[in-house]
Amino acid sequence: MTVHRLSPEILSAMEGAVGRNGIAVEPAGMAKYLGDWAGDYQGDALAVLRPGSVAEVQALMRLCNELGLGVVPQGGNTGLVSGAIDSKGGGLVVLSLERLNAIRQIDADNFTLRADAGCVLQTIKDACEARDCLFPLALGAQGSCQIGGNAATNAGGVNVLRYGMARDLILGLEVVLADGELWSGFSGLRKNNSGYDLKQLFIGSEGTLGIITGVEVKLFPKPAKTETAYLGLASFEAAVTLFNRARRDCSDLISAFEIIGAECIELARLVDPTTRAPVPAPVQVLIELSSSAAIDLNGLLAGFLGDAVESGLVTDAVLAASTAQARRFWAIREGLVEGQAKRGYHVRTDLSVKISDIPALIKQARRFVANDHPGWLPLAYGHAGDGNIHFNVLPPAELAGHEARARGAEVVAGLYEIAAGLGGSISAEHGIGRSRRKEFWAGLSPTHRRMVAALKNALDPKGLMNPGCLLPPTETFP
Numbered sequence: 001m002t003v004h005r006l007s008p009e010i011l012s013a014m015e016g017a018v019g020r021n022g023i024a025v026e027p028a029g030m031a032k033y034l035g036d037w038a039g040d041y042q043g044d045a046l047a048v049l050r051p052g053s054v055a056e057v058q059a060l061m062r063l064c065n066e067l068g069l070g071v072v073p074q075g076g077n078t079g080l081v082s083g084a085i086d087s088k089g090g091g092l093v094v095l096s097l098e099r100l101n102a103i104r105q106i107d108a109d110n111f112t113l114r115a116d117a118g119c120v121l122q123t124i125k126d127a128c129e130a131r132d133c134l135f136p137l138a139l140g141a142q143g144s145c146q147i148g149g150n151a152a153t154n155a156g157g158v159n160v161l162r163y164g165m166a167r168d169l170i171l172g173l174e175v176v177l178a179d180g181e182l183w184s185g186f187s188g189l190r191k192n193n194s195g196y197d198l199k200q201l202f203i204g205s206e207g208t209l210g211i212i213t214g215v216e217v218k219l220f221p222k223p224a225k226t227e228t229a230y231l232g233l234a235s236f237e238a239a240v241t242l243f244n245r246a247r248r249d250c251s252d253l254i255s256a257f258e259i260i261g262a263e264c265i266e267l268a269r270l271v272d273p274t275t276r277a278p279v280p281a282p283v284q285v286l287i288e289l290s291s292s293a294a295i296d297l298n299g300l301l302a303g304f305l306g307d308a309v310e311s312g313l314v315t316d317a318v319l320a321a322s323t324a325q326a327r328r329f330w331a332i333r334e335g336l337v338e339g340q341a342k343r344g345y346h347v348r349t350d351l352s353v354k355i356s357d358i359p360a361l362i363k364q365a366r367r368f369v370a371n372d373h374p375g376w377l378p379l380a381y382g383h384a385g386d387g388n389i390h391f392n393v394l395p396p397a398e399l400a401g402h403e404a405r406a407r408g409a410e411v412v413a414g415l416y417e418i419a420a421g422l423g424g425s426i427s428a429e430h431g432i433g434r435s436r437r438k439e440f441w442a443g444l445s446p447t448h449r450r451m452v453a454a455l456k457n458a459l460d461p462k463g464l465m466n467p468g469c470l471l472p473p474t475e476t477f478p
C-alpha cells in the first residue's frame with residue numbers, strides 16, 4: 001500500500017534517529033533532492049533523510065524496515081537515468097549520504113584509500129594528489145557525484161580504457177543492509193580469493209540491495225607527465241583505425257581517447273560562446289597520454305601524430321603546448337554535455353558496442369534519425385576507446401515539450417534496436433535507473449531474471465530498497 005503522509009509519530013521516530021537537522025519534509029527543504037542535474041526529472045518524497053553517521057543510517061533502515069517504507073538512496077544526484085529520484089506519488093523517502101563525507105584513511109604505501117560513501121569524487125582526487133597518488137576515476141560530474149554513487153552505478157568516465165570502471169577500482173565496501181544490519185567488507189587486499197566476492201553484488205546495484213556507507217579504492221602513482229592533443233579526422237572509421245594504431249604505438253600509456261562529432265561543437269558554444277574547435281574536421285579526437293615515469297611522452301605522441309598525419313589518417317593535429325591549452329581542449333568535451341542540458345529536453349543514450357562497430361552504429365543511427373525523424377539533430381560523441389558512444393538527439397526547437405518527449409520515446413526505441421542489432425548494450429556506464437528499466441528487464445533471458453530475482457529477494461525480501469529503479473516490482477518476479 002502506498003503511504004501518502006508520514007504520521008507525527010513516525011516523523012518523531014525519524015527525528016529521534018537522525019536529529020532535527022537530519023530530516024526535511026517541507027517542499028522548500030526537499031526541493032534540491034527531488035530534481036536531477038539535467039532538469040529532466042522532477043520527483044517526490046515523503047521526507048528527505050540526511051544521516052550524519054553509519055549508526056544513523058542503520059537506525060533509519062531499521063525503522064523503515066519495520067514500517068515497510070521504501071527508501072531511495074541518493075548520492076550527488078548526478079545520475080542521468082532517474083535512479084535517485086522517485087516518480088511522483090511513490091510514497092518513498094530519500095536517504096541522502098551527503099553528510100557522511102569524510103576521507104577515513106589514505107594508505108600511500110598500500111596505494112589505497114577509504115572514504116565515507118558521501119565523499120565527493122573531486123575531494124578524493126584532490127586528497128590523493130596531495131599524497132602524490134592518483135585516483136583515476138574521472139567524469140564530468142566529479143565536482144558533485146559521490147564515491148558511494150560511483151560504486152552504486154559502477155561509474156566509468158574518461159580513463160576507463162587505462163584503469164577500468166569503478167568495479168575494477170574498488171577493493172572493498174561497507175554496506176547497511178535493508179534491515180539495518182552492517183556488513184563491512186574492507187581488507188585493503190588486492191588478492192583475496194576466498195569465496196563469493198560480495199562487494200561486486202553491490203557495485204552497479206543502483207541502491208536496490210543496500211546502502212553503501214563506505215568505499216575502499218585502489219590508488220596509482222600520480223602521473224608526472226601528461227600530453228594532450230586535439231585531432232581532426234575525415235570519418236569515424238579513421239578514428240577507430242587511429243585508436244588501434246595508438247594502442248600499439250603508444251603502448252599502454254593512453255589514458256583517454258574521446259571522439260567528438262563536429263556537430264557537437266555548437267552545443268559547447270552554448271556554455272562558452274568563445275569555444276572554437278582547434279581543428280575544423282567532421283570527426284574530432286581528444287587523445288591523452290600520461291606516465292609517472294620520466295619518459296619522453298611529448299616525443300612519443302608527436303612522433304605518432306606525425307606519422308598519422310603523413311599517412312593521411314589524421315587531417316590536422318594540435319599538441320597542447322601547456323596545461324592551460326589542454327584544459328581548453330577538455331572544456332570543449334565537458335561543455336558539449338552541459339550545453340545539451342542548457343538546450344532543454346533531448347534524447348540521451350549511453351550505447352556500447354564493440355570498438356570496431358562504432359562507425360556502423362553511428363552510420364545506422366544517423367540514417368534512422370534522418371529518415372524517421374527529419375528535423376531532429378543527432379549528436380555523436382563518447383569514450384570511443386571503450387566502444388561507448390553517447391548518441392543523443394535534439395528535437396527541433398519549435399516542437400512543444402510534451403510532443404518532443406512523446407516523439408523522443410520513439411527515437412530512443414529506434415536507437416536501442418540499432419544497438420541491439422550490433423550486439424551492443426543500452427547502458428555502457430550510466431546504469432538503468434527508472435528511465436531504462438523496461439527495456440533492460442525485457443532484454444533478459446528467463447534464467448537471468450530468475451537469478452536477479454533470487455538475489456533481490458535474499459537481500460531485500462520486503463522490496464524496500466529503491467523500488468521502481470532497475471527492477472520491476474518484486475511481486476511480479478518470476
Ligand SMILES: Cc1cc2nc3c(=O)[nH]c(=O)nc-3n(C[C@H](O)[C@H](O)[C@H](O)COP(=O)(O)OP(=O)(O)OC[C@H]3O[C@@H](n4cnc5c(N)ncnc54)[C@H](O)[C@@H]3O)c2cc1C
Pocket residue numbers: 037072073074075076077078079080082083084097117118138139140141144145146147148149150151152153154155156157158206207208210211212213337338429430433466469
Ligand atoms: C555532466 C555529467 C557527466 C557525466 N559523465 C559520466 C561519465 O563519464 N561516466 C559515468 O559513468 N557517468 C557519468 N555521469 C553520470 C553520473 O555522474 C554517475 O552515474 C555517477 O556515478 C553518479 O553518482 P552520484 O553520487 O551522483 O549518484 P546519484 O545520481 O545520487 O545516484 C545514482 C544511483 O546510485 C544510487 N546510490 C547513490 N548513492 C548510493 C549509496 N551510497 N548507496 C547505495 N546506492 C546509492 C542511487 O539510488 C541511484 O540509483 C555524468 C553525469 C553528468 C551530470
